[in-house]
Amino acid sequence: MSSYSGQIAGWMTPAFTSATSVDTSETITALVAEYSSTLYRVAYSVMRNSAEAEDAVQEAFLRVLKHRDKLSEIRDLRVWLVRITWNVVLDRKRRGKTRPENDDIADYTRVLPSGDRRADDEIISSQEYGRILALVDRLPAKERQALLLSAVEELSTAQIASVLKTTESSVRSRIFRARRELSALLEKEGVSQ
Amino acid sequence: MKEPHDDRIDRALRRLGTAAPREGVEARIVAKLEQAAQEKAPGFFSLPRLAAMFAAAGTLCAVIVAGSVTHSHRILPVAPGVQLPGISQPGVGAASAARVAPQPVKVPPKERPRSVRKTENGRAVISPDAKKRGGVAAPKPLAAQPTPEAPDTTE
Incomplete structure (x- = not known):
């Protein structure tokens, strides 16, 4: 991480390096190191494509770079970053600029736990997934949206509520309804256990 | 109350929520940020090409119109007659703009075959040199309906 801080400190202020800019660059570097995985999971929950999710995270950090002067005013950086990423992925999804979902077989290998299950089981499980x-x-x-965000383990209900700009109780009821409806759909579709 | 498919839903969501990025994602993000930061700030000369093209086209059109108007002003003959100084209107109006004649319009010589009509006692006098057919042009009566009362126009 320290190598990144020095690197960023150099490019954020090409003409001169002030103390403030170094602080800002270090902050952004720390944000990248700390939250990139979480943001990737948030993006992946919508995109379902590794490259697209990574692009979305990059775009989110570009927006952070654009508004780096507001960093000091942000109370909860995690929620702020997740919200930015969430908006990015929703925008991309809306514009339809997405690659086909799950086009990368390597995504499965990264997602699936490498237990002692047989390969056939994993393929069947992937199909069901x-x-x-x-x-x-x-x-x-x-x-x-509430259900997908709830899948990201790092996010609490309060943080999901903050990202979705609603209340915790509303998030809970949305998740409950989503699960009930999903269960009904599974029942209707007859997906075998 | 637990739904019948809760376990499967939980498993699917857990798998979705534990997706791991490819290795080196941080380095790639930092590289992207570096690249973005090193891009030059947009200045006047880095306006979008389309805007620059529109500006150039607009300027060209303005030059053409201005040149055309200037040229028209230069070659337009000043017609004799009423010239109204001070009423000229601003803007591009080559045809309608009133201009002051640069010098008084000379009275044409008498011999000039122009404006030969002269009035005498309020009546028009036809020039003796004018060659006109005798009589007054009148429509011919129809053959089926002779008009004996029609005045004789031939003298």
Whole structure:
């Protein structure tokens, strides 16, 4: 991380390096180191594509760089960053500038736990995983968003509520409705256990 | 109350929520930020090309119109007649703008075959040199309806 701080300190102020800019660059570097994985998971929950998720995280940090003078005013950096990433991925999804979902087989290998299960089981499980995610996409937007954010373990209900600009109770009820509806869809679709 | 498919949903969500990025994601993000920061700040000469093209086209059109108007002013003959100084209007109005004649318009000589009509006692006098057909042009009566009462116009 220290090598990144020195690097960023150099490029953020090409003409001269002031103490403030060094602080800012170090802050951004620390943010990248600390939150890039979380933000990747947030982006991946919507994009379902590794490269797209990484692009979205990069774009989110570019926005952070653009508004770096506001960094000192932010109370909860995690929520702020997740919200930026969330907006980025929703924008990209809306514009339809996404690659096909799960086009990268390596995504599965990174997602799947490397237990002692047989390869056949994992493939079947991946198929079911894909079918369940396809059903998740059929949920209403509010319920779907709450459910997807709840999948990211690093985020508490309060933080999800802050990202979605609603209350905790609303988030809980949305997640509950989403799960109930998803269960009903699974029942209807007859996805085998 | 637990839904029947809760376990499967939980497993799917857990798998989704534990996705790990490719190795070196931090380095790639930092490299991207570095590249973005090193890009030059947008200045006047880095305006979008489309805007620059529109500006150039607009300037060219203005030059052409101004040149055309200037040229028209230069070659337009000043017609004799009423010239109204001071009423000229600003703007591009080559045809409608009133201009003051640069010098008084000379009275044409008498011999000039122009404006030969003269009035005498309020009546028009036809020049003796004028060659006109005798009589007054009148429509011919129709053959089926002769008009004996029609005045004789031939003298």
